Amino acid sequence: MAQQKLTIQDFYRMKAEGQKITWITSYDFPTAQFAEAAGLDMILVGDSLGMCVYGYESTVPVTMGQCILHSEAVRRGAPRTFVVGDMPFLSYQTSTPEAVYNAGRFLKEARVDAVKLEGGVRVAAQIRAIVEAGILVIGHIGLTPQSSGLLGGHKAQGRTAEAARVVVEDARAVAEAGAQMLLVEAVPPEVTGFIARDLSLPVLSIGAGPDCDGQLLIVSDLIGQFQAFRPKFVRRYCNVAEMVTKALGDYCADVRAGRFPAEEHCYRMLPGEQEKFQALMKK
Numbered sequence: 001m002a003q004q005k006l007t008i009q010d011f012y013r014m015k016a017e018g019q020k021i022t023w024i025t026s027y028d029f030p031t032a033q034f035a036e037a038a039g040l041d042m043i044l045v046g047d048s049l050g051m052c053v054y055g056y057e058s059t060v061p062v063t064m065g066q067c068i069l070h071s072e073a074v075r076r077g078a079p080r081t082f083v084v085g086d087m088p089f090l091s092y093q094t095s096t097p098e099a100v101y102n103a104g105r106f107l108k109e110a111r112v113d114a115v116k117l118e119g120g121v122r123v124a125a126q127i128r129a130i131v132e133a134g135i136l137v138i139g140h141i142g143l144t145p146q147s148s149g150l151l152g153g154h155k156a157q158g159r160t161a162e163a164a165r166v167v168v169e170d171a172r173a174v175a176e177a178g179a180q181m182l183l184v185e186a187v188p189p190e191v192t193g194f195i196a197r198d199l200s201l202p203v204l205s206i207g208a209g210p211d212c213d214g215q216l217l218i219v220s221d222l223i224g225q226f227q228a229f230r231p232k233f234v235r236r237y238c239n240v241a242e243m244v245t246k247a248l249g250d251y252c253a254d255v256r257a258g259r260f261p262a263e264e265h266c267y268r269m270l271p272g273e274q275e276k277f278q279a280l281m282k283k
């Protein structure tokens, strides 16, 4: 039987029942198909596509146009999975009307189920406005890559008591503004655990430990495709870079040695046609 797409109510029920929510990023049609076939609960079309797909040094250059295009492809690949569009840098920071408009574009053009945006207290007004427009919002606090300059780089957050208090304040601001889920990135498990118990909404972790309602990983890290660096919190489940590089090398070797293409890769002429062809060519 085709799987049923989960709703926000399902995620609240899973939290209540202690059933972990599974989430990965995906940026393209085939990977979205694999994710749906594997039974992932959610897919994030993350602005990490800037680094994982386009080779940028950060997520900052990523545009709304790119996010919409990749979200459309993912939606086509995973029609029965809860898909989240990630709001790129400058698509929501400048004003609440712009934030609502851009969040709405994800729904209208890419038919995603929710949007995610980075920040706590400082984006509470935008979250409230987007939710009031009828759009599901997932907050993202802790390490927020779009503002990593302000944070002094891609560093874990909330590692002192005072810094942890700031992360908790952000979590509460996101929840009070009406977000329906929360992603916590690169924060100690003690702090994430406190937030997950403190708030009624489902709290998910990327690099923020197991003591919460689910986990997110970037697919390019999980499958060993992204090569530039590997964050401490990543577990690699296969090494696609090694597999693909080997396959391409084997292909080159076969072509150079005349082993490819072989007989089974050729379209032979229909019976009797070769003789006719030769006769035709002799004229």
Ligand code: KIV
Residues within 6 Å of the ligand: 025, 044, 045, 046, 047, 048, 049, 086, 145, 183, 185, 206, 216, 218
């Ligand atoms: O874009 C993304 O993949 C993200 C994760 C880093 C959480 O926002």
